[in-house]
C-alpha cells in the first residue's frame with residue numbers, strides 16, 4: 001500500500017514546484033527509509049550503472065546536440081519556415097511541418113527523450129515567434145516527438161517482443177500502419193483546428209514582391225541543406241552504416257559541418273552548444289534517476305505484488321478483458337514508466353490473453369499504442385516534463401498539460417480503431 | 432514451531448524468461464515443498480533489481496541471499512570464474528556435470544568463489560549453443576576477415592584471433608543491426624531463445640556450435656546466509672539446486688527441438704552450416720594460445736585448465752565408444 | 766552574511782567545473798561515436814575499447830551535468846503555483862527542498878556509490894570483452910563523485926536561497942530554457 005500513498009505524496013510535492021527529478025528522488029528516500037531502511041539504497045549505484053551502460057540512451061545527448069547546433073545556426077528555423085511557406089496561405093503550416101519532422105525523427109530513433117527535446121529546441125521558438133498558440137504548439141511537439149515509440153524502430157516494441165516472445169521484425173511491420181494513421185490524424189486535426197481558429201496557427205506571411213512560384217522555388221532551395229542532413233542521418237540507419245544510436249552522432253557532426261558550410265561555425269558556437277546539451281541532458285537523466293529511485297521503492301515495498309493481485313481480478317471474457325486491460329494500462333501510464341509497465345503488467349496479462357486465443361501480435365500493438373499515450377498523460381507524462389525543460393519561461397506547465405489533451409484523444413481514438421477494426425491495420429484479433 | 436527462512440534470489444534474466452526463469456521457479460517450488468514451507472524463496476527478476484550483471488556483487492554484499500546467473504559474466508571481475516560455464520571445444524553437458532560432481536569441478540569452483548564470500552553451484556545447462564546467425568556463408572578463413580559479429584566474452588577473443596571483429600551492440604538494436612548489415616553475424620543461444628529475436632527472418636545461415644558446448648548457469652549463495660541455515664535446510668537447498676539444474680538441461684533439449692521443428696517448417700530459407708575445417712583448425716589453435724595466456728601468472732587458473740583438460744581426455748575416450756559410436760551407427764543405419 | 770556569500774560563490778564554482786568537464790566529455794563523445802562509425806565503415810575495423818569509451822564519456826556527460834544544471838536551475842519544475850510565488854516563498858521551497866531532498870539523496874548515493882566503486886577497485890575489475898577497457902573502478906567512481914557534487918550543489922541551492930531571503934539576491938527569470946540555446 002505504501003507504493004500507492006507514495007504516488008499521492010509525490011503528486012502533491014510536484015505541484016509545489018521543487019525540481020521534478022529531486023522530488024521523485026526525495027519522496028522515494030523518505031518512504032524507502034521508512035519501509036525498508038537505509039540499506040535499500042545500496043541498490044541505487046546498480047540502477048545508475050544500468051542507465052550508464054544503456055547505450056541506446058546515448059542517442060539522447062547526441063540528438064539534443066544536433067538540435068542545439070541546428071537551432072544556434074538558425075538552420076532549423078530555415079527548414080521549418082521554408083516548409084511552412086510551401087503551405088502558402090494555409091494556416092498551420094508550421095505545425096504540419098513539425099509533425100512531419102517528428103515523424104522522420106521517429107523513424108530514425110525510438111528514444112522519446114531525444115526527439116521531444118530536439119523538437120522542442122528546433123521548432124518551439126519558431127512557432128512561438130510566428131504567434132502560434134502556446135497550447136497548440138506544445139501539444140504538437142510533445143505528440144510528434146513521442147511518435148518514436150510506435151513508429152519503428154522502437155524500444156517499446158523491442159521490449160514487448162522480449163516479454164511476449166514475439167519476433168521483433170513482425171512487431172515492427174505491424175506497427176507501421178498504426179503509426180502512419182496516427183501521423184495522418186495529427187495533420188488532419190491541425191487542418192481542422194486551424195480552419196476553425198486560424199488565429200491559433202497563423203499562416204506564414206507572404207512576400208508581395210514575389211510570385212507564388214518564386215516563393216516555392218526559394219523555399220525548396222532553403223529546405224535542401226537541412227533536409228540533406230536528415231537524409232544522411234536516416235540514410236545511415238536504413239543502409240546499415242550506423243545503428244540508430246550512432247546515427248545521432250552523425251547528425252551532430254553533420255550539423256557542425258553544415259554550420260561550416262554556411263559560415264556560422266565558431267568554436268564558441270560548438271562549446272556553447274555542448275554546454276546547452278549538457279544542461280538539457282542532465283535534466284532528462286536526473287528525471288530518469290529520480291524515477292528509478294521511485295520505482296525501486298515502489299516495487300521493494302510490495303507495490304508490484306499489489307498490482308499483480310489486482311490484475312488477477314480482470315474478467316475472463318475476451319472483450320471485457322481487452323477493454324479493462326487497456327484501461328488499467330492507460331491509468332497506470334499516468335504514474336509509472338513504460339518499461340515498468342511492460343515488465344510488471346505484461347507478463348501477467350500475456351498468458352491470460354494467450355489462453356483466450358487473442359492474437360498476441362495485435363495485443364502487443366495495442367499495448368505499445370497505449371504505452372505511447374502514457375508519455376503524454378498529465379501529470380507524470382515524461383514528454384511533457386522534457387518539453388517544459390527546454391521551453392521558454394512564458395510557456396507554463398499548465399499550457400503543456402492543456403495542449404496535449406486533443407492529441408491524447410486522437411491516440412485513444414486510434415487505439416479504439418485498432419481494437420474494433422484490426423483488419424484495417426492488417427491484423428486479426430484472434431488466431 | 433520451527434523457524435522459517437525467507438531467502439531472496441536475484442536472477443540475471445527478465446520476468447518469465449523462458450527456460451532460465453523456469454529453472455529458478457522450479458528451484459523455489461522444490462525448496463518450499465521439501466522443507467514443508469520452512470524455506471521460502473522470493474525471486475526478483477532483472478526488471479526489479481535493474482542489475483542483470485550486478486548479481487555477483489549483490490549476493491557478495493548480502494543484498495540478496497541467492498543469485499541465478501552464469502559464471503563467465505564475472506570474468507572481468509574475477510578471471511577464474513570464466514571456466515565454470517563452458518569452454519570452446521570443451522566438455523558436453525554430461526561430461527561437464529561428471530567433472531563438477533565426480534571430478535575436481537566443485538572443489539575448484541568453491542576455491543574461486545570463497546574469497547568473495549559466496550558458494551556457487553551448477554544452475555542448469557542449455558546444451559550445445561548454436562554458433563550464430565550469419566548473413567553470408569563462411570567458406571574459408573578468408574571470409575571471416577573483418578567480419579563484424581556480436582559475440583561476447585572468451586569466444587569473442589577466439590574469433591578475434593582468427594580475424595573476426597567482435598562488436599558490441601545493445602540487445603535492443605541487434606535485430607535492426609543485423610537486418611541492415613551494420614553487423615554480419617550474431618551469436619545468441621540456441622533455437623528456443625533465438626526464435627524470439629527473429630533472426631531466422633533476416634539471416635539464412637545458422638552455424639553449429641563449438642564455442643559453448645555446454646553452457647552451465649549457476650546458483651550463487653551468500654556464505655553468511657548459508658552458514659546461518661540449519662544443516663537439513665542446507666541439504667534441501669543443495670538438492671533443489673541440483674534437481675532444477677537437471678530439469679533445465681532436459682527442458683532445453685525439449686524446447687530447442689520444438690523451436691527447431693518450427694524454424695524448419697516456417698523458415699525454409701534457414702540452412703544449417705558448419706564452419707570449414709581450416710576455420711576450426713585456426714580456432715583450436717587460437718583457443719590453445721588464449722588458454723596459455725590465461726594460465727600464465729595465474730596458478731589457480733592453470734590448475735583449473737589442467738583439471739579440465741585431463742578430465743576431458745578421459746571422459747571423451749568413453750564418450751567416443753558409447754554415445755558417439757551409437758550416433759555413428761544410427762547415421763549409417765538411416 | 767559575508768561568509769554565506771563567499772560560500773555560495775565557492776559552491777557555484779564547483780558546479781561550474783563539473784559542467785566544464787561534462788562539456789569536454791560531450792564533444793569527445795560525439796567525436797568518438799562518429800569515429801567508430803567511420804572506422805567500421807571505411808577502414809573495416811572495430812575496437813571494443815573505443816566502443817566502451819562511448820558509454821564512459823556519455824556517463825560523464827549526464828552525471829556531472831546534474832550538479833551543473835542544479836546551479837543554473839536547469840532542472841524542470843512543475844510551475845503551476847511556483848511561478849506566481851514571491852521570491853521569499855520560492856526561497857523557502859528551495860531551501861527546504863535542498864535540505865530534505867537533495868542533500869540526503871546525494872548522501873545516500875554517495876556512501877553506497879563509494880563502496881560500489883571501492884569493491885570494483887579491490888577486485889581489479891575490467892571489461893569482460895575482448896579488447897575492452899581495464900580499470901572499471903574509474904568510471905564507477907564517477908557515481909560517488911557526482912553524488913558529492915550534487916551534495917555541494919544542493920548546499921549551494923540553500924546558500925542562494927538564504928541570500929534571496931536576506932533580500933540581497935533574487936530569482937531572476939524563473940527557470941527553464943532561459944539561457945539555453
Ligand code: NA
Nearest residue numbers: 106109151153
Ligand atoms: Na521509432
Ligand code: NA
Nearest residue numbers: 560618619620
Ligand atoms: Na550465447
